[in-house]
Amino acid sequence: MSDEVRVRFAPSPTGYLHIGGARTAIYNWLFAKKHNGKFILRIEDTDKERSTEDSIKGIIDGLTWLGLDWDEGPYFQSAHIEEHKQAAQKLIELGWAYKCFCTKEELDAKREQAKKEKRPFKYDKTCRNLTPEEIAEKEKAGLPYCIRFKVPEEDGVISFDDVVYGKIERRFKDIEDFVIVRSDGSPLYLLSNAVDDIRDKITHVIRGQDGLANTPKQLLIYKALGAKIPVFAHMPLTLDLKKRKISKRTHGEVVSVQFYREHGFIPWALVNFLVLLGWHGPDDKEIYSLEELIEAFSLEGIGRANSIFNYRPGDPKFFTDPKALSINAHYLRNLPIEEIASYVKQEFLREGLWNPAYEGEKRKWFLETLDLIRTRYHTLKDFVNLGRAYFSDEYPFDPKAVKKNILKHPELAKWLPELAEKLEELEQFTLENTEEVIRNFAEEKQIKAGIIINGIRTVVTGQSVGPGLFDVLVAIGKDRVVKRLKATPSLFEQKDLQ
């Protein structure tokens, strides 16, 4: 099938997968899914100075974690260097390229001079018109040369229709004779990328807007090589609050996909957030299932303005873009509980909180408990931190909660153990029974039920906030509740909490 859609994600492995790259991958992946096409992963590892094995692994791990599966690859650009060189050779033979013997020093000097005279620098084509004899002579002398593309000198333009930016035109005279092969014989990105896309039969190039400016040059290569030109779709960039392009160097871990994995994000929630950064569906829908997103996705929904990743370093409440957190929280409380359970299991295993019975005789209890506590959580980490008391007898006490709900009422040291005795006598530890006992107890002591209730919550969960108390008690269970309530006086002894 010659009209099959083929797209690719072609990262250079010079660092971890960051959210900008992930977004590009997501758009390509969705486009392929939408059109029953192929999504190809190609690692552009020809910059040996900066490419690392770790980066390659990081990119693959990141894509895998996000669930972005590829149909072909990973291919490696470095495996095709010979092919790129041959393409350059062919361009020379066809008269579309020439050998340039200018040295880097000469060019730097000219560049410097141009800068001094405040005039734009463009290669002056010194070597474009060398005679075959001159070339042979220089080659015989062993002078190194790079290969430059011969940009047409006529008064024309090269133009293309970008799916998101519309018609883009560039005058030939504004394009310099760019280098396609270095003097050490190695091909440059502009060439390699085009040759690879031609070989991989890429039909749609979906990439960042930073590629927009060199698309005309690549178009020239496509044409010179007689290749079919793919459809181009450039997507706006993701900027920080100061409108700087996001990068590892300036933003650190918060822009890496790995960061979200380590901070309790559900992969699909991140995908959902990222896809919304610069894209809008046909209606006001913002939360999408995979099927819905594939159905709704189109290149036409991509906006033209750069979008800002709304993350404020040092914000105590939001460690990343609030909307990302909000979408994650949404999935946390709306996904089928079984799915949440499998994510929580991973977290528990890491923390040593996992109990195999959660998949056996305690399965029902486990799911019900997760369902009880999940509505107020934002990340998977909250299950092991805020929710620890439900799964372990070793749980932290929030000092503020202890101060407010326990220490303020010294009588609790006496009351709660007394209440524990009453609860212990219950045959059926149910919502109704526990509520009855506790409310009666409050009445008997002539205090507001709220004081007792909040006190108990703090003692048995370590926190001042959480689900309705009686649900909490039933979830934690009679034995553990009684034991914890009896230990209330010990909270008064921990001076460091006061």
Place this chain on the structure above:
RNA sequence: GGUCCCAUCGUCUAGCGGUCUAGGACGCCGGCCUCUCACGCCGGAAACAGGGGUUCGAGUCCCCUUGGGACCGCCA
């Protein structure tokens, strides 16, 4: 500096000449619910960068200004 791109609430965005006293989402504020905190529900504050045109009519089309971004490497 040269070439190109962009411009609606704090942020992500809807809007493709009249239905815009500009809609949704996140965040923020207030209320309801209530044993707390969330969830949920209800309500609120919050934007068409500025100036010229075109038109009966402009957020929507054109121009200029301003602001922002990208590219300008023998990096990818």
